[in-house]
Amino acid sequence: NAGVTQTPKFQVLKTGQSMTLQCAQDMNHEYMSWYRQDPGMGLRLIHYSVGAGITDQGEVPNGYNVSRSTTEDFPLRLLSAAPSQTSVYFCASSYIGALNIQYFGAGTRLSVL
């Protein structure tokens, strides 16, 4: 099973450039989310979605947009990249059950110069 697939694995951007981080899951999970991971700060929630057509902001949403047109896909868009967005980005999905077990992709390592 593929699980949660993220692309690309690595990306280098210049300040002001835009890009989209892709995330796809094949487990028919309703819930999908994006986190960023910075040294010493754990994982912080950027945006999440409880189903197709429904998205909401997490703890650190500024500078990022999301959309959820299908159950499978949940892309994260950086409209104008800034050095502060240098981080490792993880997409996760889960079945909306009692225990909220999240399945993570392998991450996208982004550097903004």
Added chain:
Amino acid sequence: TQLLEQSPQFLSIQEGENLTVYCNSSSVFSSLQWYRQEPGEGPVLLVTVVTGGEVKKLKRLTFQFGDARKDSSLHITAAQPGDTGLYLCARDSGSARQLTFGSGTQLTVLP
């Protein structure tokens, strides 16, 4: 924001030693998850604890949920190099299935 404090932040031990890492909060939580993350990979769930005082074992790993449901610990017996990784605890933080993560304990087990 309901914070989760993990300690220690870094831990380096020799193969065969025992260790305990901690996850603490100032507020009660309904359930807590422990994840392990290896370099270049996403976190993978190890266990979920739900009931105050609950103890769960996963081979050489023992997870305990505090009686007051404000803290949890992970004890590893006879650590092996394959246990090396970042150990993260996480709790449900709202009605929309959000998880709040601690900052993690980076464990290195030396052969």
